[in-house]
Amino acid sequence: MSSPPLPGAHRLGDFSAYRSHEAPRSDATGTEWDLSNNELTLPPLPEVAEAVRICGLDPNRYPAPLPHLLVERLAGQFGVARTQIVVGPGSAGVLQQLLLVLCTERDEVLYAWPAFDAYPLLIAVAGATGVRVPLTATGAHDLSVFLARVTPRTRVVILCTPHNPTGRRISRDELRWFLNELPPQVVTIVDQAYVEFDELDENDDLDLVHQRSKAVLLRTFSKAYGLAGLRVGYALADSEISETARKATLPFAVTRAAEAAAVASLDQETVMKERIAMVRRLRTELGESLGDLGLACPPSHGNFLWLPLGRSATGFGESVARDGIKVRVYPDHGVRISVGSRAAHRRLLAAARVTGHAAD
Structure with a gap:
């Protein structure tokens, strides 16, 4: 006699676990040549490394059920109430x-x-139905098309800006226009995982939280702060949304090391800005070098570049992989290349020089 299906299993039946098909990283490959994960390749700041080391001395202790110290620090950083902050294991967890x-x-x-490929899985886990809205030919959001897709069933809109994987940003004027046009029941989650790499001031969007109860800013310490392996992210939102979301937090989800590293990172603002400026310079250099090879990249505001190769994307990815370079391939769309070290870039450019791939 067969068992009854699990609740919600009909939603998840079309999905596999997130990136479960990928082989584990191998030391033989070397992470220096992995340009697929949008990681910060710079080493951790000494103050951050020390904070993690100290927390590692007593792993027998639980972290706080909720990371109150980090919440307090973020509230002061952004001038919002503690009740407006949700902290969790990376922005995906939040x-x-x-x-x-x-x-x-x-x-x-x-x-x-295309987008962050965890979106459809996370939506299915919540029991909702995901509705994909195609990007424009230049890799941007078409907010008028988003509005046309809104129905009485629409509860949430996710906007990623700068967008993963294309690096395009939604302008402040466009975003505010869009929020004003949405029906009142729709919550907009603005995924700003890469906002620190943008040239604009990331604090300019805080008024969205203060003035619009249905706008949420989603951010992470994984990218610009280089804490991808520690898993800590946060959201700024209306207190009603934040307080409800905290009830869905897995207890002890943010480790003591992750919280301490995040707080230490916030205390190193000047050095962090210098590191981010370095990533921007490397991004510009890599984009210009790819352009010299006939591989034009649209302007990017993240720590990565986008090659809109269309049907040639898979072939390009396979070709550079044979030379030890891993990039993120979006079949039939393009290839995302993370900003890495200059040595990794030289290896990539040498491999790309002989691929012969161009956009369809």
Whole structure:
């Protein structure tokens, strides 16, 4: 006699676990040549490394059920109430908390495609239905198309800016226009995982949280702060949304080391800005070098570049992989290349020089 299906299994049946098909990293490959994960390749700051070391001396101790110290620090950093902050295991973890409390099985969530490939899985876990909205030919959001896709079932819109994987940003004027046009029941989650790499002031969007109860800013310490392996992210939102989302937090989800590293990173603002400026310079250099090879990249505001290769994307990825370079391939769309070291860039450019691939 067969067992009854698990609740929500009909939503997850079309998905595999996130990136479960990928082989584990191998020391033989060397992470220096992995340009697929948008990681910061710079070593941790000494103060951050020391904070992690100290926390590692007593791993027998639980972290706080909720990371109150980091919440207090973020509240002061952004001039918001503590009740407006949600902290979790990376921005993906916080996004899952938000979707779980905002959505029911009757609801739809709109998001651009291609995009961060965890979006559809996280939406399905929340029991909602994902609705993909194609990017424009230049890799940008078409917010008018988003509005046309809104129905009475639409509960959440996810906008990623700067966008992963294309690096395009939504202008402040466009974003505010869009929020004003949405029906009042729709919550907009603005995924700003890469906002620190943009040339604009990341604090300019804080008024969205202060003035619009249905706008959420989602951020992470994984990218610009280089804490991808520690898993800590946060959201700034209306207190009602934040307080509800905190109820969906897995207890002890943010480790003591992750919290301490995040606080130490916030205390090193000047050095962090210098490191971010270095990533921007490397991004510009790599883009210009790829352009010299006939591989034109649109302007990017993240720590990566986008090659809109269309049907040639898979072939390009396979070709550079044979030379030891791993990039992120979006079949039939393009290739995302993370900013790495100059040595990794030289290896990539040498491999790309002989691929012969161009956009379709």
